[in-house]
Amino acid sequence: MKGVVFDMLRDLVEDRFGLEGWDAVLEKAGSDGLYISTQTYQDEQLVGLVVAASAVTGIAIPDLLRAFGEFMAGELYKRFPSFFDNAQDLIQFLVSVDRIVHVEVRKLYPDAALPTFRYQRENPDELLMNYRSPRKLCHLAEGLINGSARHFGNQIELVHSPCMHDGADHCGLHVKLVR
Ligand code: HEM
Numbered sequence: 001m002k003g004v005v006f007d008m009l010r011d012l013v014e015d016r017f018g019l020e021g022w023d024a025v026l027e028k029a030g031s032d033g034l035y036i037s038t039q040t041y042q043d044e045q046l047v048g049l050v051v052a053a054s055a056v057t058g059i060a061i062p063d064l065l066r067a068f069g070e071f072m073a074g075e076l077y078k079r080f081p082s083f084f085d086n087a088q089d090l091i092q093f094l095v096s097v098d099r100i101v102h103v104e105v106r107k108l109y110p111d112a113a114l115p116t117f118r119y120q121r122e123n124p125d126e127l128l129m130n131y132r133s134p135r136k137l138c139h140l141a142e143g144l145i146n147g148s149a150r151h152f153g154n155q156i157e158l159v160h161s162p163c164m165h166d167g168a169d170h171c172g173l174h175v176k177l178v179r
Pocket residue numbers: 001002003004005076077080083084094097101102105111112113114115133134135136137138140141144145148
């Protein structure tokens with residue numbers, strides 16, 4: 001994982017639980033908290049921080065990852081507004097993540113750890129995103145989708161089935177616009 005992800009996790013924890021909260025997380029995780037945004041860190045380090053943040057805040061890991069994803073969508077918009085602005089609507093944006101956004105991210109950071117999404121457009125208001133990643137961060141993806149929906153001003157229903165955490169080989173993220 002890139003240091004930029006750690007920066008965003010710190011911003012979220014500091015935002016909700018103050019500096020003391022973030023210090024407590026670092027202490028619990030045994031981390032010095034020195035992350036450089038463009039540098040790559042082992043996935044286990046992020047997992048360690050998320051586990052520590054869950055212990056410190058009492059929020060279950062999937063809920064924490066969802067909250068983190070939602071917050072991350074806003075942070076990504078601050079850092080990379082054109083990816084959002086180039087899309088006409090939420091569904092077009094979500095389809096662009098695998099085909100455009102993460103492709104550009106890969107050019108910027110050749111060693112980025114990115115998931116793959118395969119898409120099925122069920123009908124104009126429904127998109128199925130099949131998520132695959134050895135990191136199984138599907139709850140983070142849920143949060144990113146919810147945060148993106150908020151950005152585009154859409155209300156959505158999100159159904160997550162099947163799930164890699166239940167032994168499936170991918171996670172199905174069904175996005176439905178509520179009109
Ligand atoms: C402007 C929009 C976006 C940008 C710039 C962006 C960029 C990134 C970056 C830099 C990482 C970390 C790579 C690493 O640490 O090595 C990442 C990971 C990830 N991205 Fe995106 N992303 C965007 C939108 C999205 C959206 C909307 C979703 C979900 C639908 C998504 C799903 C994920 C997931 C789940 C990961 C975690 C890694 C994994 O699952 O293997 N991203 N993205």
